[in-house]
Amino acid sequence: MxxxxxxxxxxxxxxxxxxxxxxxxxxxxxxxxxxxxxxxxxxxxxxxxxxxxxxxxxxxxxxxxxxxxxxxxxxxxxxxxxxxxxxxxxxxxxxxxxxxxxxxxxxxxxxxxxxxxxxxxxxxxxxxxxxxxxxxxxxxxxPARYQRDAATLIVEEVAEAALRAQAANNAFPLDVLEQVEALVDGVDMHDEVRAKLLKAIGTELARGVDAADAGDARRLASAAIDRLTAAQTLHDRVGVKTQIKGLEKALAALPAPEPTDPNTTAAPPQT
Structure with a gap:
């Protein structure tokens, strides 16, 4: 055995x-x-x-x-x-x-x-x-040596690792950040700690805006603004105001999505 x-x-x-x-x-x-x-x-x-x-x-x-x-x-x-x-x-x-x-x-x-x-x-x-x-x-x-509850430590340590990587212009796995967010959904913790995680997620989403096509860029920019705004709401000194303004400017510069004609139907298949 x-x-x-x-x-x-x-x-x-x-x-x-x-x-x-x-x-x-x-x-x-x-x-x-x-x-x-x-x-x-x-x-x-x-x-x-x-x-x-x-x-x-x-x-x-x-x-x-x-x-x-x-x-x-x-x-x-x-x-x-x-x-x-x-x-x-x-x-x-x-x-x-x-x-x-x-x-x-x-x-x-x-x-x-x-x-x-x-x-x-x-x-x-x-x-x-x-x-x-x-x-x-x-x-x-x-263990008492960590001086934090588990949820706080997990969020803070992962978020800070992401923010360090991003500050050095390196990518961080977005799925890791989103999984952490899901793990602690509804868990009570200090707003400053959760704001760090939201900032890291928003920053990683924003990373893909420039390289994406217009449709994906609009989606990524909007999602990034949502996360960064939520971080700002939780902690006004989290340091995301410049990012939000830049993303809003980038979003405004993107071409407007083409309107969809609700009367348009798909052509019948060829027989």
């Missing part, structure tokens, strides 16, 4: 355990230890696997703390992140079928949200979004 499957079955056993059966907030871990070939963990203690993954994370966090260069930190995170694949994969698979917010504590609950942040830091957007969806769906708390 693979490590990922053993871990998945362990997480599922935790989810199935009732709260009263937990001692000190942790469900019994004996099932996973037995499947993994470890001696059974005493009732009320975390599994050997959870203990091991916790030790690994603490060791890696200490290593990262000793590195001063941000670029070097990112390189090390890229090196380390794969070491947590089996643990994270088990949680993700269990979380796909578990009802919202029902996953029980594992005893190593800092691991997945930490890996999510590392995935954001390293620009692994597909992985980061998969983990973000799990974190938000199951109300996974972030």
């Amino acid at each position: 693979s490590l990922a499957r053993r871990h998945r079955e362990y997480i599922q056993s935790l989810t199935a355990a009732s709260a009263p059966a937990m001692d000190g907030g942790l469900a019994p871990a004996a099932a996973f230890d037995a499947a993994a070939g470890h001696a059974p963990s005493p009732a009320g203690t975390i599994s050997t696997a959870a203990h091991t993954i916790n030790l690994r994370l603490q060791h890696d966090l200490r290593r990262l703390k000793e590195i001063r260069s941000v670029a070097n930190k990112i390189a090390v995170k890229q090196e380390l992140i794969g070491e947590y694949d089996a643990w994270v994969a088990g949680l993700l698979e269990a979380g796909r079928t578990a009802p919202r917010g029902t996953l029980a504590p594992t005893g190593a609950d800092e691991v997945l949200p930490t890996i999510m942040v590392w995935a954001i830091d390293t620009g692994d957007w597909r992985y980061a979004l998969a983990l973000a969806g799990h974190v938000l769906r199951h109300d996974v708390a972030l």
Whole structure:
């Protein structure tokens, strides 16, 4: 049995355990230890696997703390992140079928949200979004060192990465920004944070205006103005006024769409 499957079955056993059966907030871990070939963990203690993954994370966090260069930190995170694949994969698979917010504590609950942040830091957007969806769906708390709730961190870190890329005249994946927007739709957070995301989306939409044909340019410019105006409404110092004026000017310069004759019908097919 693979490590990922053993871990998945362990997480599922935790989810199935009732709260009263937990001692000190942790469900019994004996099932996973037995499947993994470890001696059974005493009732009320975390599994050997959870203990091991916790030790690994603490060791890696200490290593990262000793590195001063941000670029070097990112390189090390890229090196380390794969070491947590089996643990994270088990949680993700269990979380796909578990009802919202029902996953029980594992005893190593800092691991997945930490890996999510590392995935954001390293620009692994597909992985980061998969983990973000799990974190938000199951109300996974972030470690205290991040000093923010999960939704705020996800929005702010992704938006700031996009704004940095855009400031350097580089593109950022629009679908990533739109997926983040969908993930946090309706979530309460500071207006300044959501404004950053709207600014990033509007800026990325605006990037395609010059290269598009008239019809697409009009659509992109209008969508960009909508997002940037919403950002301005939320936070008047978000810094989009010049962009909005430029887009409005570009939109006005585009040729008007040709009117559609409602009486025009398609020619009958040739026989």
